Amino acid sequence: MSHLVTFILMFGFWIALSGYFDPFHIVSGIVCSLIVTWLSHDLLVPKGTDIKIEAGRVVRFMLYLPWLLKEIFFANLWVAFRVLHPRMPIDPRLIEVKTDIATDLGIVTFAHSVTLTPGTVTIAAGKDGSFLIHAISEQAAATLLNGELARRVKAIEGTDV
Amino acid sequence: MFSVAAVVLILASLLILYRVIKGPRSHDRLLGANMIGTNAVVLLALIGFIFERPHFLDLALVYALINFIATIALLRYREIGGVD
Amino acid sequence: MTLVDVITGVFLFLGCFFIIVAAVGVVRFPDIYSRVHPAGKGDTLGQALILVGLLIYSGMSFIALKIVLIIGFIAIANPTASHAVVRAAYAAGVKPWEKGDKRQ
Numbered sequence: 001m002s003h004l005v006t007f008i009l010m011f012g013f014w015i016a017l018s019g020y021f022d023p024f025h026i027v028s029g030i031v032c033s034l035i036v037t038w039l040s041h042d043l044l045v046p047k048g049t050d051i052k053i054e055a056g057r058v059v060r061f062m063l064y065l066p067w068l069l070k071e072i073f074f075a076n077l078w079v080a081f082r083v084l085h086p087r088m089p090i091d092p093r094l095i096e097v098k099t100d101i102a103t104d105l106g107i108v109t110f111a112h113s114v115t116l117t118p119g120t121v122t123i124a125a126g127k128d129g130s131f132l133i134h135a136i137s138e139q140a141a142a143t144l145l146n147g148e149l150a151r152r153v154k155a156i157e158g159t160d161v
Numbered sequence: 162m163f164s165v166a167a168v169v170l171i172l173a174s175l176l177i178l179y180r181v182i183k184g185p186r187s188h189d190r191l192l193g194a195n196m197i198g199t200n201a202v203v204l205l206a207l208i209g210f211i212f213e214r215p216h217f218l219d220l221a222l223v224y225a226l227i228n229f230i231a232t233i234a235l236l237r238y239r240e241i242g243g244v245d
Numbered sequence: 246m247t248l249v250d251v252i253t254g255v256f257l258f259l260g261c262f263f264i265i266v267a268a269v270g271v272v273r274f275p276d277i278y279s280r281v282h283p284a285g286k287g288d289t290l291g292q293a294l295i296l297v298g299l300l301i302y303s304g305m306s307f308i309a310l311k312i313v314l315i316i317g318f319i320a321i322a323n324p325t326a327s328h329a330v331v332r333a334a335y336a337a338g339v340k341p342w343e344k345g346d347k348r349q
Contacts (some may be wrong), residue, residue, distance in 0.1 A: 016314065017219070017306035076263055076290045080281050083270035091342055092318050115324040116289065121281050123331045134278045134331065134341065164250045166295060169261040176268035180280070185256055188277050188334040196271065196284050199319060199327065200264065200315055203292045218311045225315060229322040236329040240336050 003047035007037045009044070053158065057105055060156045067152065068113055077120040082136070094123070094134055095141050099150040101129040106157045112151055120144050167207045174200050191235055197230035249301060256298030263291030277334045285327035292319050294311035 008078060010033040045051070058106055107129065108109050111122040119140025124132040135141035143151055174197045181193035202225045209217025270283025293316050300312045 016307070016310045016345060017222075034252060065269065072290055075286050076266075079286050080263065080266040083266050083283055083287075090274070090279060092276075092343065108322065111328060112321075114323045115285050115327060119282065121278070121285060121331055122328050123278075123335050125328075132335075134281075136279055136282055162250070162257060166257045166261055172324075173264045173268040176265075177271055180271050185308075186277065186334070186338070186339065188330055188337070189280065189290075191259050192280060192284055192327070194272060194291075195330070196267070196288055199288055199292060199323060202315065202319065203260075206296060206312070208297055210302065213286060215303075215308045215311075218308060218315070222311060222315055222318070225318050226321065229318075229326060232326045233282045233329055236333045237256070240333045243341075 002041045003037055005051065006041045006044050007033050010036050010144070018160055028082050054105075056158055057103075057156055058098075060158065061105070061109065064148070064152060068116065071113075071117045078118040091138060092134060092136050093141060094132065095145065097131045097133055097144065097155070099129045099131070099147075101150065101153055101157065103105055103157050106153050109156060110150065110153045113153065114144065117149065118143065138146060162205050167204055167211065170200050170204050187239060188236075191232065191239070192200045195228065195232040198232070199225070202228065225237070249304075253298045253302040256294050256301065259298075260291045260294030260298065263287050263294065267291060277339055278341050281327045281331050284330075285324050289320060289323040292323075295306055 011029060014029040014033060018029065045054075099110065101107055107125055107127070109124045111131065114120050114122045114131065119136040121134045122131055123134055133141075133144065135144065177193045177196050177200075181190050181197070182234070184190055202221045205217050205221035205224060209215055264287065267283040267287025270287060271280050274280045274283065296312050296316050299331075300309050300316075303309050303312065
């Protein structure tokens with residue numbers, strides 16, 4: 001199963017990058033994808049992965065993206081205001097956040113979202129779901145601590161962790 | 162239109178260059194270098210459109226990959242203080 | 246000037262604005278931790294907006310597919326690089342700037 005998923009992804013990537021459909025390019029694409037699949041199928045899909053659960057997570061992750069894009073846009077207006085303000089109204093602080101996020105995808109998504117949303121940057125991410133975060137103002141820290149982001153990321157992980 | 166955007170990108174990179182030269186620590190320099198690198202990716206894509214040679218996009222993609230690996234490798238080096 | 250040109254121009258303008266803001270922020274902010282904020286957010290959005298402008302200009306083709314790949318890669322790589330920078334700075338024991346301190 002991991003072979004098949006890796007092969008399809010690799011061959012799709014080849015098609016996207018080459019853009020030619022004559023027999024030579026297709027055959028060399030298949031050969032290259034097979035070699036990569038043989039060498040590294042357990043990197044993309046580690047042993048003991050349930051494809052169905054992971055696919056569900058990927059779909060929920062896609063549904064989470066529009067909300068994230070909106071947040072990113074406002075985050076940038078927010079930072080732009082502070083950068084261009086003559087007196088630079090910033091008051092940075094470090095905060096610790098405890099969440100019950102457990103999967104790798106959840107931790108990466110949370111850390112990325114924290115970096116991309118207003119006024120907060122992840123400094124350290126732990127396997128146990130604790131994050132050390134640099135917030136640029138008190139308001140940014142409070143927004144993060146009220147836990148909406150953690151709830152949304154938790155929803156991506158689903159019930160079967 | 163694309164040329165104007167390219168010039169703006171170069172000006173932004175020059176601004177960041179001030180931070181790269183000034184420092185004061187190597188992390189500030191690396192942050193600036195990474196930003197200039199990612200700006201260069203977009204610049205390559207823009208050049209492809211200015212001269213109507215879409216193959217520059219492949220260069221942009223490869224440069225993005227190289228730039229990312231370089232930044233991570235250098236920071237890793239800074240973090241553990243040497244290569245083992 | 247067609248409609249596509251106008252939309253492309255708007256995206257290019259917004260992207261350039263955010264990239265300039267990120268550059269100014271990196272120069273103005275007082276320490277490495279706060280400099281990462283404009284670097285991680287401003288650059289990611291600015292570059293993505295410029296590339297979306299190019300995407301709209303090029304229309305549906307393999308070029309568009311490549312631009313989408315570049316956008317996706319930048320959106321993953323930029324925050325990771327910022328995170329690596331602050332983590333290395335934190336591991337090296339750089340003190341965060343607080344209100345009233347001298348600029349670093």
